[in-house]
Amino acid sequence: xxxxxxxxxxxxxxxxxxxxxxxxxxxxxxxxxxxxxxxxxxxxxxxxxxxxxxxxxxxxxxxxxxxxxxxxxxxxxxxxxxxxxxxxxxxxxxxxxxxxxxxxxxxxxxxxxxxxxxxxxxxxxxxxxxxxxxxxxxxxxxxxxxxxxxxxxxxxxxxxxxxxxxxxxxxxxxxxxxxxxxxxxxxxxxxxxxxxxxxxxxxxxxxxxxxxxxxxxxxxxxxxxxxxxxxxxxxxxxxxxxxxxxxxxxxxxxxxxxxxxxxxxxxxxx
Amino acid sequence: xxxxxxxxxxxxxxxxxxxxxxxxxxxxxxxxxxxxxxxxxxxxxxxxxxxxxxxxxxxxxxxxxxxxxxxxxxxxxxxxxxxxxxxxxxxxxxxxxxxxxxxxxxxxxxxxxxxxxxxxxxxxxxxxxxxxxxxxxxxxxxxxxxxxxxxxxxxxxxxxxxxxxxxxxxxxxxxxxxxxxxxxxxxxxxxxxxxxxxxxxxxxxxxxxxxxxxxxxxxxxxxxxxxxxxxxxxxxxxxxxxxxxxxxxxxxxxxxxxxxxxxxxxxxxxxxxxxxxxxxxxxxxxxxxxxxxxxxxxxxxxxxxxxxxxxxxxxxxxxxxxxxxxxxxxxx
Numbered sequence: 001x002x003x004x005x006x007x008x009x010x011x012x013x014x015x016x017x018x019x020x021x022x023x024x025x026x027x028x029x030x031x032x033x034x035x036x037x038x039x040x041x042x043x044x045x046x047x048x049x050x051x052x053x054x055x056x057x058x059x060x061x062x063x064x065x066x067x068x069x070x071x072x073x074x075x076x077x078x079x080x081x082x083x084x085x086x087x088x089x090x091x092x093x094x095x096x097x098x099x100x101x102x103x104x105x106x107x108x109x110x111x112x113x114x115x116x117x118x119x120x121x122x123x124x125x126x127x128x129x130x131x132x133x134x135x136x137x138x139x140x141x142x143x144x145x146x147x148x149x150x151x152x153x154x155x156x157x158x159x160x161x162x163x164x165x166x167x168x169x170x171x172x173x174x175x176x177x178x179x180x181x182x183x184x185x186x187x188x189x190x191x192x193x194x195x196x197x198x199x200x201x202x203x204x205x206x207x208x209x210x211x212x213x214x215x216x217x218x219x220x221x222x223x224x225x226x227x228x229x230x231x232x233x234x235x236x237x238x239x240x241x242x243x244x245x246x247x248x249x250x251x252x253x254x255x256x257x258x259x260x261x262x263x264x265x266x267x268x269x270x
Numbered sequence: 271x272x273x274x275x276x277x278x279x280x281x282x283x284x285x286x287x288x289x290x291x292x293x294x295x296x297x298x299x300x301x302x303x304x305x306x307x308x309x310x311x312x313x314x315x316x317x318x319x320x321x322x323x324x325x326x327x328x329x330x331x332x333x334x335x336x337x338x339x340x341x342x343x344x345x346x347x348x349x350x351x352x353x354x355x356x357x358x359x360x361x362x363x364x365x366x367x368x369x370x371x372x373x374x375x376x377x378x379x380x381x382x383x384x385x386x387x388x389x390x391x392x393x394x395x396x397x398x399x400x401x402x403x404x405x406x407x408x409x410x411x412x413x414x415x416x417x418x419x420x421x422x423x424x425x426x427x428x429x430x431x432x433x434x435x436x437x438x439x440x441x442x443x444x445x446x447x448x449x450x451x452x453x454x455x456x457x458x459x460x461x462x463x464x465x466x467x468x469x470x471x472x473x474x475x476x477x478x479x480x481x482x483x484x485x486x487x488x489x490x491x492x493x494x495x496x497x498x499x500x501x502x503x504x505x506x507x508x509x510x511x512x513x514x515x516x517x518x519x520x521x522x523x524x525x526x527x528x529x530x531x532x533x534x535x536x537x538x539x540x541x542x543x544x545x546x547x548x549x550x551x552x553x554x555x556x557x558x559x560x561x562x563x564x565x566x567x568x569x570x571x572x573x574x575x576x577x578x579x580x581x582x583x584x585x586x587x588x589x590x591x592x593x594x595x596x597x598x599x600x601x602x
Contacts, residue, residue: 121564135476
């Protein structure tokens, strides 16, 4: 995709079907003195699974959090399904969106966190139906039905009445995935979903994610699981020091990296 | 490394000739416990002091236990108790509502708002409640008339401060506004105690700020807010006795006005003490119920039901040796 296409993408609804799911253009973000994103350009197509790799501190997680506006970008732009995230254009000027409008934009973007962040005061089922009932206005019965289907899908239907702290880390993360899916997102962001897990629990979460990828869900995944990237990703993006250094198929980036820094990073996983 | 020689006897535990690197065979079952003579001495001392106290309570005629008994259930005292409870309840309600507002204001991104709310806390926490009460009571000396209307414009309602600020209102204002400052800090601490990830996860699900506060943050913050609020209620109940200086007929003022007439000072003060103890004890029990409710999901154990707690039933999954019940195992 080229810049022309992304400009077309901002045109209202017209070419909605062809617009990539995510278009990030020259995204910059700084925390005080530290510039963590230094001009990120990235596209994610519909149904594509993109894995973001890179050393810690390279800005992968920050970039992911910019996509649903948990962090506000300082420059550049991010479009999801052709909609400018966090801002509104009117003529030549760009305005900040009101909190309510940002909230609205987040509905279609699911996110899974490193530390699961399940609501500890609610049971598994309550966690999953909270947003569908409260935000989408579904009836409880309806939301429960969908929730049970999703919990069955992640293999945790029998834990519906448990509280998060009664579950293992892997189970909690699978509930978190079900909770995000309950909003029927068009895009799922995974922020190091297995980094807080004991090694023997990583597999069950990756299996769930593989299952989602097979179903054609658009996924942007920050992870250190090279094996998962190789097997599931359509595209791998290598980031370092707030910039995208290399993009390509898993074979291109993982097996024959062009950039010396990518090579240095990958050599640590051998 | 196994040892081959017979067990060492108690008399010569070290003498047995062990091959190098071997340890004697020892069984620690039935070992004699360590003695604590100082503890026993302390217990003895306390026992003597306790006996003295009982002797004092029983034999000292100035307690006038008969008089205590006669007044304990008296109707006047009952009215004083009602006033004390009323003051506590209303002042706490003002305190909690005001505290939530001030806490949210202090955490606002708006500098003016957060500074003003911070100043409120500084001001009301910095002046003794007794001084505040007296000040409210004497407000008429500063402001002879109070009116409500458009600022610098027409008045809608106005009246003399002395008729508006009754001792009761002065007490409510003094106790309530002071309490709001303390509650603001408690609420703020509770809100800050909830993991930031909770807000993020809820926001990522498309929940708005008000909904996040109400459905996600507050229920969790309650676990941090309830215990100190419980002790605030208990403190408030005791602090209401200060309003006796405003000649408001709370429990303390009621007993004072009786003993000023009859000179039965000690027995009436004991009546007041007993009633304060009864009320604070009830509050302690109530507080534990509420704490248990808000602790649900906070541990790996299922929350204990109200009746199990009320009837002192042991929770089935409590970590005690006897509780290795099938219930506990099913949970994991």
